[in-house]
Amino acid sequence: MNSIVMKQDASTAIRELLAYLLSSSRVDAVLTMRQVPETGSCDLGLITDPSGMVEAEPFLPVMTANAGQALSSISMSGKRIAAVLKPCELRGFTERVKREQGSFDNLLTISSICGGVFPLEKVISGDLEKLVPRYIEKTARAEAPRGLRETCKACEEFVPMNADISVSVTEHGSLMHLHSDRAEEYTEGFEGERIEARADQSHIDRMMKSRSAAKGKLFQSLEKSSGLDGLVDLFGKCVGCHGCSRVCPICYCQHCDFESINFDYNQPYFQESLEARGALRLPPDTILFQLGRLTHMSFSCVGCGMCSDVCPVSIPVAGIFKKTGERTAGLFDYVPGRDSEEPIPVMVFKEEELGDIG
C-alpha cells in the first residue's frame, strides 16, 4: 500500500497535511479535535482558515462528542471536508450514512490506529497535561495507557476499517497509509517520502492481546447483570435523563420514542398498576427505556463509550451496550461500521433466518 513517511510526530504531520488541503483548496473545511492552549479546553473544530490549524490536536485522546455524530449533518452540505476521526467515530458515521444521516461523497476521512481516549472527567479535571505525554509513549510501544475509558481498554476495533487515510505510529516511526484513490488524489503534491508499507502487524497483535484480555474482564464483570434482577441492579439508579441516547452516534432520532406521547400514561394505568402491585416507580419505564434503546440500536453500537461518559450516576452503560451489541450484531454476522455498503440487519428481509432463536 502506498504510504507516506512522516518525518515529525503524527500530530504535526497531519496538522500540516490539513493545512495543505485547506490552502491548496482541495477541501473547504477540516474537522478535527482542538485544544485551546491557554485554557486547555478541548472541542471539535470545523476549521476553514489554515491559520486556525495551530489549535488542531488531531490525535488528542479525548472525545467531547462522537465526531461521527457532529459530522453527520455538515457532511451533506456538498462542501469538501477532511475529517480526522477515531475508528469508532468513523464507524459511527458509517452507520449514520446507512441511515441517510450523512454522506461520504465529499469527504476525506483520516483515522489512526487508536490508543483510546480518556474519560471526560479526566479531561475536565485538567489531568490531560500529565496524561497525554505518557499516553503517547505507551501507545507507541503498543502498551495500554492507564485511565482510559472502559470501552477503549476493551476495544478490539482500534484499526480504522474504511478510512481514506490511516495513520500508524510505532517506536520506529509514523506512517500515513493511503487506502483510496481519493487519498492519493488529495495528498498529491504533499511533501514526504512515499514507500510501499502496511501498518506493523506485530504492533497491532500486541495491542489486540491486551484489548482482548480487557474485554474478557469487562464482559465478565457485567455477567452479574444478566436476568431481570441484574438489570434492575444495574439500571435501578438511572435518573432518566436520557443523556446516553443524546450523545450516542447511532441514536439519531430527533424525537426519541421514549420521550414521545406514546410513553405518557393515563390515570387508569396508574390505578390498575397500584391495585395489582401496591406500588409503582415514577417516572415509570426506567428499564424499558434501556431495553428499548438496546433493541433499536445495539446491533449498530460502535462501543465509543460516550454514553458512560455522560451518565450522571456512573452506570456502565457503554459496557452493557457493547456486550449486548456484539451478540445482536453477531447473530447477523454484522459488524457495525465495517462497510458503508453493508445493509443494516433490520432493514433486510430474509424469508428464513434466526431459526434457532426459540
Add this chain to the structure above:
Amino acid sequence: MAAVLPVGSDLSGAMNRFLKTILEKDIVDAVLMPMKVPSGDSFAWIIMSDSSIVDDAEAMAPVMPVQGARALRSLTRKGEGSIRVLALMRPCEIRAAIELSKLGQVKTENLILAAYDCPGAVPMDSFVSDPSSGEDLFRKMLAGEDVSAGEVKPSCTSCVEFSMTDADLHFGHFGLGGTEVLLIPGSPKGMEILEALELPADRETSIWDEAVRKRREKQVASRDAAFEETGENIRGVQGMLNVFADCISCRNCRAACPICYCRLCHFESETAKQDPNSRLDSAVTRGGISLPADRMLFHTGRMTHMSLSCVSCGQCSDACPADIPVAQVFSFVADRTQKAFEYSAGRNDGDPLPLRSFMKSELSGIHEMVSDAEPGGHAHE
C-alpha cells in the same frame, strides 16, 4: 400553630409511620415518597397504595436523583386522577410542582403536597461512589451538625427556601432537637389531614420559627456570596463563554430540569437545525466554528425559556458531566429575572406566570438592566 408528631429515636422513621397511618386509615389512597433502589446506591420515587411498602421507604432521602416534580408530572400530565395522593418532597420539588401546575403539566387537585425542613442534598456523583458515607453525611446534616460546604450540592448551600413553602402540609423539625416534628398545615387540604387524624393544631411554633430564621440568615449570606462570585464569572459574553467552555451539548441539564417540560426541546427540533450549507458559511466567515454548534445559544435560550420558573434545585449541575456550575448561573439569572417581574417561582399565591400575563406598562427600567449587565457595569449615556 401546628400539630405535634412525637419522634422517638428516628426522625425519618417517625415521618414514615405518619405516612403509613394515613394510608392505613384511608385518609389518602396513595403516598409518593423515596425508596432505596435494590443496588443500594440511590433512591427512586415510588407511589404506593399498599401501606406495608412504606416500611421500606425513606421519608427524607439523602439525594435527589430525580426532581420530585418530574415524578408528579409523569403521574398527572394526562389529567387529574381520581385517587388522592400525598407526595412528600423537598421544598424545591414542591415549588417546581407548583410552577408545573401553572404550566399545565401537573394537576394538583387530588394531590396533597407535603414538604419538610430540608437540610440540603448530597450530590449524586459522590453518593453513588460511596453510599454509606453519603448516608452518614446526610444524618449529620439532618441533625444540624456542620458539614463542609463542598460535600453538599452547591445550590443547597445557598438555598433560602429550605423550609416553609406553599405546601399543603409541612413537617418542621429544625431546632427541635430531633424529639418531635411539627405538622404545619398550609392549606385546607393539609388541615383536613390533621383533622382526620384527630391531631389538633394547637402548638405554637416560636422555637422552630427562630431556628428557621437563624438558618435562613446564614443561607442568605452564603447565597449572596455565591451570587457575587457567579456574577463576576459570567460578566459579559466572554465570561459566559468561559463558564460554559467545557459544555459538550449533552443537554442533561435540560433533561434533569423539572421546569423544562417540553417533550421535544426547541433546540433539538427541526426549527433550530441550521442548514448544513449555512453552517459551513459561518465557519468560513469566522475561520472556524466549534461543534456541536450553538452550545451558548442553547444555554441562553433555555435561560430565556425557564429562568422565571427556576427553583434553584441544582439538578442541572448534578447531571452535568462536565462539572459546569449550571445551577449557580441559572439561579443567579433567575433571581434577577424573577425580581424584574416581582415574581417568586413556586409560590402558590395566585401570581400568574409573568410571560402569561399582559400589562400595559412594565419593565420600563430594562435599559438600565441591560447596560448594567455589560462589562464595565454602568449605564451608558
